[in-house]
Amino acid sequence: MKIPHPYKKYSVQGNAYEMKIPFTGHPMFGHDIIYTHPMNHGAAVGRTAENDFLCYAQSVSNLENGVYLSVGSAVMSPMIFEKSMSMAQNIKIQYGEHIENHYILVVDLAESNWNWNKDGEPPMDNPAYYFRYCKTFYRMGGEMHYLTADNRDFLLALHQKLK
Structure with a gap:
Protein backbone atom coordinates (compact mmCIF):
# COMPACT_ATOMS: atom_id res chain seq x y z
CA MET A 1 0.00 0.00 0.00
CA LYS A 2 1.31 3.44 -0.90
CA ILE A 3 0.26 6.41 1.18
CA PRO A 4 0.36 9.78 -0.60
CA HIS A 5 2.29 12.47 1.25
CA PRO A 6 1.75 15.77 -0.61
CA TYR A 7 3.56 17.87 2.02
CA LYS A 8 6.66 15.69 2.25
CA LYS A 9 9.03 18.63 1.83
CA TYR A 10 7.70 20.11 5.11
CA SER A 11 8.22 16.93 7.13
CA VAL A 12 10.85 17.35 9.86
CA GLN A 13 11.20 13.58 10.12
CA GLY A 14 11.45 13.12 6.35
CA ASN A 15 14.05 15.84 5.97
CA ALA A 16 16.07 14.48 8.90
CA TYR A 17 16.09 11.09 7.17
CA GLU A 18 17.22 12.60 3.86
CA MET A 19 20.01 14.53 5.62
CA LYS A 20 21.04 11.49 7.69
CA ILE A 21 20.28 13.32 10.95
CA PRO A 22 19.06 11.07 13.77
CA PHE A 23 15.37 11.58 14.52
CA THR A 24 13.57 9.65 17.21
CA GLY A 25 9.87 9.16 17.91
CA HIS A 26 8.51 8.14 21.30
CA PRO A 27 4.92 6.95 21.01
CA MET A 28 2.56 6.46 23.92
CA PHE A 29 0.29 3.50 23.25
CA GLY A 30 -3.33 4.57 23.07
CA HIS A 31 -2.34 8.21 23.32
CA ASP A 32 -1.34 8.95 19.73
CA ILE A 33 -3.65 9.10 16.71
CA ILE A 34 -1.63 6.49 14.81
CA TYR A 35 -3.30 3.65 16.71
CA THR A 36 -6.57 4.12 14.82
CA HIS A 37 -4.93 3.67 11.41
CA PRO A 38 -5.68 0.34 9.69
CA MET A 39 -1.96 -0.21 8.99
CA ASN A 40 -1.01 0.18 12.66
CA HIS A 41 0.93 -2.77 14.03
CA GLY A 42 1.65 -2.59 17.76
CA ALA A 43 4.63 -4.96 17.70
CA ALA A 44 6.34 -2.94 14.98
CA VAL A 45 5.66 0.31 16.85
CA GLY A 46 7.07 -1.18 20.06
CA ARG A 47 10.19 -2.54 18.37
CA THR A 48 10.83 0.78 16.65
CA ALA A 49 10.14 2.74 19.85
CA GLU A 50 12.77 0.69 21.69
CA ASN A 51 15.33 1.32 18.94
CA ASP A 52 14.52 5.04 18.99
CA PHE A 53 14.81 5.20 22.77
CA LEU A 54 18.25 3.58 22.72
CA CYS A 55 19.36 5.96 19.94
CA TYR A 56 18.06 8.88 22.02
CA ALA A 57 19.87 7.60 25.13
CA GLN A 58 23.09 7.39 23.11
CA SER A 59 22.65 11.06 22.15
CA VAL A 60 22.07 12.03 25.78
CA SER A 61 25.30 10.25 26.72
CA ASN A 62 27.10 12.81 24.52
CA LEU A 63 25.41 15.84 26.11
CA GLU A 64 28.49 17.08 28.01
CA ASN A 65 28.96 20.75 26.97
Missing part, protein backbone atom coordinates in the same frame (compact mmCIF):
# COMPACT_ATOMS: atom_id res chain seq x y z
CA GLY A 66 25.82 20.44 24.83
CA VAL A 67 22.30 21.84 24.70
CA TYR A 68 18.95 20.09 25.09
CA LEU A 69 15.76 21.82 23.95
CA SER A 70 12.40 20.63 25.26
CA VAL A 71 9.76 22.49 23.29
CA GLY A 72 6.11 21.99 24.23
CA SER A 73 6.46 18.54 25.74
CA ALA A 74 5.52 18.60 29.40
CA VAL A 75 5.07 14.82 29.59
CA MET A 76 7.12 12.79 27.12
CA SER A 77 10.31 14.86 26.91
CA PRO A 78 11.11 14.97 30.64
CA MET A 79 10.20 11.30 31.08
CA ILE A 80 12.45 9.94 28.35
CA PHE A 81 15.20 12.45 29.16
CA GLU A 82 15.21 11.38 32.82
CA LYS A 83 15.49 7.68 31.95
CA SER A 84 18.12 8.31 29.27
CA MET A 85 20.20 10.55 31.51
CA SER A 86 20.07 7.93 34.26
CA MET A 87 21.31 5.24 31.86
CA ALA A 88 24.00 7.51 30.43
CA GLN A 89 25.22 8.66 33.86
CA ASN A 90 25.44 5.07 35.10
CA ILE A 91 27.67 4.15 32.17
CA LYS A 92 29.81 7.32 32.50
CA ILE A 93 30.31 6.68 36.24
CA GLN A 94 31.81 3.28 35.43
CA TYR A 95 34.56 5.18 33.58
CA GLY A 96 34.99 7.85 36.27
CA GLU A 97 33.12 10.45 34.20
CA HIS A 98 29.92 12.47 34.64
CA ILE A 99 27.54 14.42 32.43
CA GLU A 100 27.25 17.71 34.30
CA ASN A 101 28.08 20.62 31.98
CA HIS A 102 25.03 20.93 29.79
CA TYR A 103 22.31 23.49 29.14
CA ILE A 104 18.61 22.60 29.15
CA LEU A 105 16.00 25.00 27.82
CA VAL A 106 12.37 24.12 28.50
CA VAL A 107 9.85 26.04 26.39
CA ASP A 108 6.13 25.87 27.14
CA LEU A 109 3.01 28.03 27.31
CA ALA A 110 2.53 28.03 31.10
CA GLU A 111 3.48 31.29 32.80
CA SER A 112 6.26 31.07 35.37
CA ASN A 113 8.55 33.65 36.88
CA TRP A 114 10.59 31.20 38.97
CA ASN A 115 14.32 31.22 38.22
CA TRP A 116 15.20 27.54 38.57
CA ASN A 117 18.87 28.07 37.89
CA LYS A 118 19.31 30.89 40.39
CA ASP A 119 16.79 29.92 43.08
CA GLY A 120 16.80 26.13 42.82
CA GLU A 121 13.69 24.05 43.33
CA PRO A 122 10.73 26.17 44.52
CA PRO A 123 9.01 25.60 47.86
CA MET A 124 5.73 23.66 47.90
CA ASP A 125 3.68 26.85 48.42
CA ASN A 126 4.89 28.26 45.09
CA PRO A 127 2.88 27.29 41.96
CA ALA A 128 6.16 26.64 40.10
CA TYR A 129 6.73 23.67 42.42
CA TYR A 130 4.04 21.83 40.46
CA PHE A 131 5.77 22.28 37.09
CA ARG A 132 6.81 18.64 37.18
CA TYR A 133 8.65 18.86 33.88
CA CYS A 134 10.85 21.68 35.17
CA LYS A 135 11.51 19.78 38.37
CA THR A 136 12.55 16.69 36.40
CA PHE A 137 14.94 18.62 34.14
CA TYR A 138 16.33 20.64 37.06
CA ARG A 139 17.19 17.45 38.94
CA MET A 140 19.16 16.15 35.94
CA GLY A 141 21.95 18.63 36.62
CA GLY A 142 23.50 21.12 34.28
CA GLU A 143 21.98 24.55 33.78
CA MET A 144 18.19 24.60 33.30
CA HIS A 145 16.13 27.56 32.13
CA TYR A 146 12.41 27.89 31.47
CA LEU A 147 10.94 30.12 28.78
CA THR A 148 7.25 30.93 28.49
CA ALA A 149 6.53 31.06 24.76
CA ASP A 150 4.27 29.75 22.03
CA ASN A 151 6.06 26.74 20.54
CA ARG A 152 5.53 27.89 16.96
CA ASP A 153 6.86 31.38 17.70
CA PHE A 154 9.89 29.98 19.50
CA LEU A 155 10.76 27.51 16.73
CA LEU A 156 10.31 30.15 14.03
CA ALA A 157 12.55 32.60 15.93
CA LEU A 158 15.15 29.87 16.49
CA HIS A 159 15.07 28.99 12.79
CA GLN A 160 15.54 32.66 11.85
CA LYS A 161 18.53 32.99 14.21
CA LEU A 162 20.20 29.80 12.98
CA LYS A 163 19.89 30.33 9.23
Whole structure:
Protein backbone atom coordinates (compact mmCIF):
# COMPACT_ATOMS: atom_id res chain seq x y z
CA MET A 1 0.00 0.00 0.00
CA LYS A 2 1.31 3.44 -0.90
CA ILE A 3 0.26 6.41 1.18
CA PRO A 4 0.36 9.78 -0.60
CA HIS A 5 2.29 12.47 1.25
CA PRO A 6 1.75 15.77 -0.61
CA TYR A 7 3.56 17.87 2.02
CA LYS A 8 6.66 15.69 2.25
CA LYS A 9 9.03 18.63 1.83
CA TYR A 10 7.70 20.11 5.11
CA SER A 11 8.22 16.93 7.13
CA VAL A 12 10.85 17.35 9.86
CA GLN A 13 11.20 13.58 10.12
CA GLY A 14 11.45 13.12 6.35
CA ASN A 15 14.05 15.84 5.97
CA ALA A 16 16.07 14.48 8.90
CA TYR A 17 16.09 11.09 7.17
CA GLU A 18 17.22 12.60 3.86
CA MET A 19 20.01 14.53 5.62
CA LYS A 20 21.04 11.49 7.69
CA ILE A 21 20.28 13.32 10.95
CA PRO A 22 19.06 11.07 13.77
CA PHE A 23 15.37 11.58 14.52
CA THR A 24 13.57 9.65 17.21
CA GLY A 25 9.87 9.16 17.91
CA HIS A 26 8.51 8.14 21.30
CA PRO A 27 4.92 6.95 21.01
CA MET A 28 2.56 6.46 23.92
CA PHE A 29 0.29 3.50 23.25
CA GLY A 30 -3.33 4.57 23.07
CA HIS A 31 -2.34 8.21 23.32
CA ASP A 32 -1.34 8.95 19.73
CA ILE A 33 -3.65 9.10 16.71
CA ILE A 34 -1.63 6.49 14.81
CA TYR A 35 -3.30 3.65 16.71
CA THR A 36 -6.57 4.12 14.82
CA HIS A 37 -4.93 3.67 11.41
CA PRO A 38 -5.68 0.34 9.69
CA MET A 39 -1.96 -0.21 8.99
CA ASN A 40 -1.01 0.18 12.66
CA HIS A 41 0.93 -2.77 14.03
CA GLY A 42 1.65 -2.59 17.76
CA ALA A 43 4.63 -4.96 17.70
CA ALA A 44 6.34 -2.94 14.98
CA VAL A 45 5.66 0.31 16.85
CA GLY A 46 7.07 -1.18 20.06
CA ARG A 47 10.19 -2.54 18.37
CA THR A 48 10.83 0.78 16.65
CA ALA A 49 10.14 2.74 19.85
CA GLU A 50 12.77 0.69 21.69
CA ASN A 51 15.33 1.32 18.94
CA ASP A 52 14.52 5.04 18.99
CA PHE A 53 14.81 5.20 22.77
CA LEU A 54 18.25 3.58 22.72
CA CYS A 55 19.36 5.96 19.94
CA TYR A 56 18.06 8.88 22.02
CA ALA A 57 19.87 7.60 25.13
CA GLN A 58 23.09 7.39 23.11
CA SER A 59 22.65 11.06 22.15
CA VAL A 60 22.07 12.03 25.78
CA SER A 61 25.30 10.25 26.72
CA ASN A 62 27.10 12.81 24.52
CA LEU A 63 25.41 15.84 26.11
CA GLU A 64 28.49 17.08 28.01
CA ASN A 65 28.96 20.75 26.97
CA GLY A 66 25.82 20.44 24.83
CA VAL A 67 22.30 21.84 24.70
CA TYR A 68 18.95 20.09 25.09
CA LEU A 69 15.76 21.82 23.95
CA SER A 70 12.40 20.63 25.26
CA VAL A 71 9.76 22.49 23.29
CA GLY A 72 6.11 21.99 24.23
CA SER A 73 6.46 18.54 25.74
CA ALA A 74 5.52 18.60 29.40
CA VAL A 75 5.07 14.82 29.59
CA MET A 76 7.12 12.79 27.12
CA SER A 77 10.31 14.86 26.91
CA PRO A 78 11.11 14.97 30.64
CA MET A 79 10.20 11.30 31.08
CA ILE A 80 12.45 9.94 28.35
CA PHE A 81 15.20 12.45 29.16
CA GLU A 82 15.21 11.38 32.82
CA LYS A 83 15.49 7.68 31.95
CA SER A 84 18.12 8.31 29.27
CA MET A 85 20.20 10.55 31.51
CA SER A 86 20.07 7.93 34.26
CA MET A 87 21.31 5.24 31.86
CA ALA A 88 24.00 7.51 30.43
CA GLN A 89 25.22 8.66 33.86
CA ASN A 90 25.44 5.07 35.10
CA ILE A 91 27.67 4.15 32.17
CA LYS A 92 29.81 7.32 32.50
CA ILE A 93 30.31 6.68 36.24
CA GLN A 94 31.81 3.28 35.43
CA TYR A 95 34.56 5.18 33.58
CA GLY A 96 34.99 7.85 36.27
CA GLU A 97 33.12 10.45 34.20
CA HIS A 98 29.92 12.47 34.64
CA ILE A 99 27.54 14.42 32.43
CA GLU A 100 27.25 17.71 34.30
CA ASN A 101 28.08 20.62 31.98
CA HIS A 102 25.03 20.93 29.79
CA TYR A 103 22.31 23.49 29.14
CA ILE A 104 18.61 22.60 29.15
CA LEU A 105 16.00 25.00 27.82
CA VAL A 106 12.37 24.12 28.50
CA VAL A 107 9.85 26.04 26.39
CA ASP A 108 6.13 25.87 27.14
CA LEU A 109 3.01 28.03 27.31
CA ALA A 110 2.53 28.03 31.10
CA GLU A 111 3.48 31.29 32.80
CA SER A 112 6.26 31.07 35.37
CA ASN A 113 8.55 33.65 36.88
CA TRP A 114 10.59 31.20 38.97
CA ASN A 115 14.32 31.22 38.22
CA TRP A 116 15.20 27.54 38.57
CA ASN A 117 18.87 28.07 37.89
CA LYS A 118 19.31 30.89 40.39
CA ASP A 119 16.79 29.92 43.08
CA GLY A 120 16.80 26.13 42.82
CA GLU A 121 13.69 24.05 43.33
CA PRO A 122 10.73 26.17 44.52
CA PRO A 123 9.01 25.60 47.86
CA MET A 124 5.73 23.66 47.90
CA ASP A 125 3.68 26.85 48.42
CA ASN A 126 4.89 28.26 45.09
CA PRO A 127 2.88 27.29 41.96
CA ALA A 128 6.16 26.64 40.10
CA TYR A 129 6.73 23.67 42.42
CA TYR A 130 4.04 21.83 40.46
CA PHE A 131 5.77 22.28 37.09
CA ARG A 132 6.81 18.64 37.18
CA TYR A 133 8.65 18.86 33.88
CA CYS A 134 10.85 21.68 35.17
CA LYS A 135 11.51 19.78 38.37
CA THR A 136 12.55 16.69 36.40
CA PHE A 137 14.94 18.62 34.14
CA TYR A 138 16.33 20.64 37.06
CA ARG A 139 17.19 17.45 38.94
CA MET A 140 19.16 16.15 35.94
CA GLY A 141 21.95 18.63 36.62
CA GLY A 142 23.50 21.12 34.28
CA GLU A 143 21.98 24.55 33.78
CA MET A 144 18.19 24.60 33.30
CA HIS A 145 16.13 27.56 32.13
CA TYR A 146 12.41 27.89 31.47
CA LEU A 147 10.94 30.12 28.78
CA THR A 148 7.25 30.93 28.49
CA ALA A 149 6.53 31.06 24.76
CA ASP A 150 4.27 29.75 22.03
CA ASN A 151 6.06 26.74 20.54
CA ARG A 152 5.53 27.89 16.96
CA ASP A 153 6.86 31.38 17.70
CA PHE A 154 9.89 29.98 19.50
CA LEU A 155 10.76 27.51 16.73
CA LEU A 156 10.31 30.15 14.03
CA ALA A 157 12.55 32.60 15.93
CA LEU A 158 15.15 29.87 16.49
CA HIS A 159 15.07 28.99 12.79
CA GLN A 160 15.54 32.66 11.85
CA LYS A 161 18.53 32.99 14.21
CA LEU A 162 20.20 29.80 12.98
CA LYS A 163 19.89 30.33 9.23
